[in-house]
Amino acid sequence: MVLGRHLVLCIITYMLFSWQQAGLFHSGLRLLASDKELLVKLRRKTGYSFVNCKKALEKFNNDAKQAETWLHQQAQKEGWNKASKLQGRKTAEGLVGLLQEGNTAVMVEVNCETDFVARNVKFQQLVQQAALCTLRHCRSQEQHQASYSKGLIPGEEILQMKTDDVTIKDVLALTIGKLGENMLMRRAAWVMVSSDLFIGTYMHGALQPDLPSLTNMSYGKYGSLVVCRKADTDSTSNITELGRRLGQHVVGMNPLTVGSLEDESTGDAETRMLAQPFLLEPSLTVGQYLHPHGVQVLDFVRFECGEETHTP
CATH class of the missing domain: 1.10.8.10 (Ubiquitin-associated (UBA) domain)
Structure with a gap:
């Protein structure tokens, strides 16, 4: 019995040696490596x-x-x-993505089931692609004589937009397939302004993305765009900081309308932005804070991830 096993081992050893000599054994290894x-x-x-x-x-x-x-x-x-x-599974988490380029800014909201997936690089890529498509859509719109234009886009319309040769609908499907959670392309908004206006932006709860992101894009749970008429005397840096503060106020105080400088504040329940106590200086209303800067607020957009809304 032992002799039989020894004989089999000898035969196998001889065969391997023969294959090696003939170059078959190594070529097989090379093929496997390739x-x-x-x-x-x-x-x-x-x-x-x-x-x-x-x-x-x-x-x-x-x-x-x-x-x-x-x-x-x-x-x-x-x-x-x-x-x-x-x-049908609830999508209460997700991200708001904010992208600003020159005189144009867009926000998108994409929902998922858990905050864990919202922090995944593939989900962030989906948000980024939706924002880029919204930006291209905005710039393709016919421009009118108005000093600024604004648009709200429902999720179903975003899904039909294309990134390269693939629709956002397909990108969404691929992301769902890879991450295994229900996701919803919720909505988008865009603003484009003329040279005498500027857009203030703010992102609350901003996270550090895990992907090489666009330098002019941010992600978080709350975002805002504020359309303002600028004063000629303000520098670019002053305008940027002022716009960020106004955006912070919109996120924190959730106004419903801009209102006017003539409005008198009704207290904590006030929903007109200019009559509200300014978030960063509550002793002043927003209108009083803006007056010495010579800046006017014309419009704003506020997104809160997962909020109940009747936005089309």
């Missing part, structure tokens, strides 16, 4: 699991391009399947 390298590259490029990447490469005989296309198609299909299964 396959592994291709698998790793596909995994890094797509972000899908090793199992799915291996399956895709085997399906298309190591054609990386076809494998990648198939992976995206499958992920989209599975994402929509998962989306339909998760539909």
